[in-house]
Amino acid sequence: MPEGHTIHRLAADHAEWFGGRAVRASSPQGKFSDGAALVDGQVLSSAEAHGKHLFLGFGGVGWIHIHLGLFGKYAVGAGTAPPPTETIRLRLVADGYADLRGPTTCALITDPEKQAIHDRLGPDPLRPVDDGEKAWARVSRSRTTIAALLMDQKVIAGVGNVYRAEVLFRHGVDPYRPGRDVSRREWDAMWADLAVLMREGVRLNRIDTVRDEHTPEAMGRPPRVDDHGGEVYVYRRAHLPCHVCGAEIRTEALAARNLFWCPGCQPA
DNA sequence: GTAGGATGCTAAC
């Protein structure tokens, strides 16, 4: 489930459930036993997100750096934690509990190591201090397709396969267009739109991108049924008719990821 | 029961 909105939501949830409190930390799976032992009993002083990276701060002990990758999942809840299972990499318990499974990364890091991660990430539409200027500098000079650039975390942090497909659709941009052929106006609009969409994603904890006039209710069509769970225009809608123009949604693999777009609304 | 795919990324070729 993890695009940037998921991680920002997790940071907020951790701040709410564990912030300022001493937490119990454990690694039922065993793969993070050493780190959990060092953090156990410490106070969670901050929880930050940058793109798809989550940082949990424990004062002098350092930071737990978490990246969910493709499979990683969090189960955060109130009350008593369920009996631990052997796939839980990290369990935090205070007033509530947070169980982490299947992450690409779960490691204890220092301040400089954390800074190095920030340094190699591009601006994040969900971080108030970030803006699209640095991203535009890269995009506007690149011959790489805009679809690939949007997925490059050094260019823009937090966008994944769903937001990529959806933002390109919403702005009528062909995914194969080279970055340098995207106009300033188009980029600014996409950046601003991503900030709105992703903030909504944090709030709802899912990705919804359809405008009011294209919702299932407004269009008299059945709601989307998909394990991804959000209302979208093109993501995983291959061969179905476009909600706007009726053309058949196309799909193609690009750099090992499935790309989805509407040839009618996003002409080459 | 098994295979395959998924909202990600890196290292190695």
Next chain:
DNA sequence: TTAGCCTCCTACG
């Protein structure tokens, strides 16, 4: 460009 990481869920027998 490909394999590998690592977990869960669905589709298909």
